[in-house]
Amino acid sequence: MNDVRPAGATSQFEIHVLEKTYVGSDGTLVPAIRDLVLEVQPQSMTVLMGPSGCGKTTLLRIVAGLDDRFTGELRVPENARIGVVFQEPRLLPWRTVRQNIELVADEYFSSADLDRLAASVGIADMLPRFPQELSLGLARRVALARAFATRPDLLLLDEPFVSLDERTADRLRHLLLEVWSSQPTTAILVTHNPREAILLADQLVLLAPRPTHVVAAVPIEIPQGDRDSAAVEAIYADLLTRYPANFATG
Amino acid sequence: MSVISVAGFLLVWLIAAEVAQSRVLPGPAEVLRYVVDEALHGDLLAELGITLWRVVASFVVAMAIGSVIGLAMGQSPALDRALDPWLIVLLNLPALVIIILAYVWFGLNEAAAIGAVALNKIPNAIVTLREGARALDPGLDEMARAYRLSPWSKLRNVTLPQLQPYFAAASRSGISLIWKIVLVVELLGRPNGVGFELHLNFQLFNVTAILGYTVAFVTVMLAIEYLLVQPLERRTTRWRNKPV
Numbered sequence: 206m207n208d209v210r211p212a213g214a215t216s217q218f219e220i221h222v223l224e225k226t227y228v229g230s231d232g233t234l235v236p237a238i239r240d241l242v243l244e245v246q247p248q249s250m251t252v253l254m255g256p257s258g259c260g261k262t263t264l265l266r267i268v269a270g271l272d273d274r275f276t277g278e279l280r281v282p283e284n285a286r287i288g289v290v291f292q293e294p295r296l297l298p299w300r301t302v303r304q305n306i307e308l309v310a311d312e313y314f315s316s317a318d319l320d321r322l323a324a325s326v327g328i329a330d331m332l333p334r335f336p337q338e339l340s341l342g343l344a345r346r347v348a349l350a351r352a353f354a355t356r357p358d359l360l361l362l363d364e365p366f367v368s369l370d371e372r373t374a375d376r377l378r379h380l381l382l383e384v385w386s387s388q389p390t391t392a393i394l395v396t397h398n399p400r401e402a403i404l405l406a407d408q409l410v411l412l413a414p415r416p417t418h419v420v421a422a423v424p425i426e427i428p429q430g431d432r433d434s435a436a437v438e439a440i441y442a443d444l445l446t447r448y449p450a451n452f453a454t455g
Numbered sequence: 456m457s458v459i460s461v462a463g464f465l466l467v468w469l470i471a472a473e474v475a476q477s478r479v480l481p482g483p484a485e486v487l488r489y490v491v492d493e494a495l496h497g498d499l500l501a502e503l504g505i506t507l508w509r510v511v512a513s514f515v516v517a518m519a520i521g522s523v524i525g526l527a528m529g530q531s532p533a534l535d536r537a538l539d540p541w542l543i544v545l546l547n548l549p550a551l552v553i554i555i556l557a558y559v560w561f562g563l564n565e566a567a568a569i570g571a572v573a574l575n576k577i578p579n580a581i582v583t584l585r586e587g588a589r590a591l592d593p594g595l596d597e598m599a600r601a602y603r604l605s606p607w608s609k610l611r612n613v614t615l616p617q618l619q620p621y622f623a624a625a626s627r628s629g630i631s632l633i634w635k636i637v638l639v640v641e642l643l644g645r646p647n648g649v650g651f652e653l654h655l656n657f658q659l660f661n662v663t664a665i666l667g668y669t670v671a672f673v674t675v676m677l678a679i680e681y682l683l684v685q686p687l688e689r690r691t692t693r694w695r696n697k698p699v
Binding site: 266269270271286287288289291293295297298299300308309335337355361 | 594595597602616619
């Protein structure tokens with residue numbers, strides 16, 4: 206069916222999903238993705254933006270290797286390490302925060318590295334605690350730290366800031382940018398929030414409603430560090446006129 | 456609180472025995488004297504030991520077999536459908552039928568006794584662990600797969616901790632069921648153990664001895680519950696007892 210071919214570790218990721226369907230609750234086949242081609246540049250932040258239910262998460266699961274029931278081709282570097290930040294934190298409740306991170310961390314990831322990473326996402330005090338003692342915002346930070354601790358070749362983030370209040374979400378977005386800039390990683394982030402997409406993306410990929418495919422891949426040239434809210438609004442206004450269908454509802 | 460309620464029970468027993476003044480209801484002091492005497496000079500400790508060994512052996516056998524089948528049934532709907540009728544039969548088959556048939560077919564021996572007890576417990580373990588397997592969190596499973604955890608690491612860190620409450624529930628109900636059935640098995644076909652002694656003293660109409668063995672047995676049971684089961688449970692669920 207599909208073909209996962211190794212590419213060199215420095216080369217870009219290529220994702221080509223010819224067709225992905227799933228069986229709906231009434232037994233009929235629902236097409237989720239059709240003829241989607243996506244190239245991801247190394248050490249860049251690709252943001253996938255599309256309407257709710259368009260198949261973004263399905264696509265991310267395919268890229269993560271969690272779902273191989275599709276036709277198409279996935280070109281990923283050999284033995285690529287993948288870090289995933291799911292929509293829910295998905296921490297092990299019976300392991301402390303430190304153990305949760307250590308469990309998946311890269312083998313050369315030292316305890317000092319862990320302390321440094323924890324400090325950079327603001328969870329240094331939380332390391333000996335159990336996840337149930339944390340607020341959602343803190344648990345999200347732990348999930349983020351866990352993903353970075355694997356030193357991933359590819360970092361996948363599935364709406365990592367959803368259902369947080371706007372202030373917390375915004376703080377976490379900047380935190381993500383900080384950690385990501387200090388440890389440049391090829392990343393794919395999924396969101397339906399246009400301002401979040403504009404703030405984070407090197408390449409902003411607009412997706413069509415189901416069955417989804419790429420409508421446009423828009424590069425954003427201004428470095429993330431220089432995008433204040435005025436810059437974000439300017440880009441937003443520009444994109445709104447160019448892709449009204451994708452931005453009007455945001 | 457536990458101490459007060461036990462003391463209250465002893466008091467009621469004492470008063471009842473004083474009022475009845477009957478051979479069929481000896482007081483706590485008399486029973487305690489019998490227990491100490493039998494422990495020091497008689498067979499009480501040996502008989503308790505034999506019973507305890509049968510309990511442990513059937514418990515281990517039943518939990519091992521029951522867990523494996525239960526987990527397999529929880530994860531494979533086809534296997535679940537195939538084995539379900541047999542599970543229902545076993546669940547509802549009277550313990551006595553299994554015990555008698557085991558003795559008739561396999562002889563009055565230790566293996567038949569332990570096998571019969573285990574077979575009575577296995578369906579309960581299956582049902583509980585099947586629920587456990589069905590309740591495994593698919594989100595955590597995905598997390599383990601995405602992060603490429605080794606099968607061993609996944610079992611130890613992701614799967615077993617989720618099954619722990621189900622193991623605990625199966626163990627707890629299993630121990631109590633096995634305690635009860637082991638005595639019946641001993642009564643019917645073993646020449647030793649607490650069940651045999653109870654039967655013997657029933658024929659001799661020695662109520663002091665019957666109560667004495669019961670008290671000794673209950674003491675062992677409580678010791679296992681409070682010194683082994685509960686501390687273990689507290690340790691494995693400590694992550695859960697924290698305030699959010």
